[in-house]
Amino acid sequence: KRLNEARAKAKDPVARSFWQASRGGPARTFYSIVRFNKWAELESLSMNTDVLAKAFGEREAVRMSAATSDMIESTETQVLTVWKGMNSWKDGTWGYAWLTDSRVRPAAIPQWDQQVAGRVAAAKKAPSSPPTVRYRSTLGPSARYVTARFFDKWSDSDGWPVPKDVVGQVEADKMDALARGAMESGTNYVIRRRAELSYIPTP
Secondary structure (H helix, E strand, O other), rough: HHHHHHHHOOOOOOOOEEEEEOOOOOOOEEEEOOOOHHHHHHHHHHHHHEEEEEHHHHHHHHHHHHHHHHHHOOOOOOEEEEOOOEEOOOOOOOOOOOEEEEEHHHHHHHHHHHHHHHHHHHHHOOOOOOOOOEEEEOOOOOOOEEEEEEEOOHHHHOOOOHHHHOEEEEEEEEHHHHHHHHHHEEEEEEEEEOOHHHEOOOO
């Protein structure tokens, strides 16, 4: 919150959404997400220390940075690109995201893409499918694919369609076999939006 106060005071133009691991993911893990369309937009991305110094002065920036560093066990930065044509977004501000994080064997990317295309086609046939955005790694671990399914209440997921009920057991089994054959490792977990810790610049 103090950092967001500094961003507002320094008139930081870059919005950040803040999320926290909720179920199934690594404990005490937080995600600060910055969205951009072109690399040039990162020119306006300020370091936390610079924002703090601009807002509160150099001495306070050093003190706050040191205090923050003492609380952090590790940090990691990655860039994921939205996989165009593979999404079913619906407008809304969602409270949770169910993430399916998969590492794919590079040689098996074509078959992975094939089964994803099948799942996208199946989702389009089911009106109860959740808003879904699929990402591919650009910077960070290679051949990483992340599917984010958004919802507001845990009970929402009870109504999500099962592939076999949409395309039949045979086709669902084919997609599962392709996924298993291509995937090196994978995990599912849920992250929760922390709206009170997110930052939206004011005009």
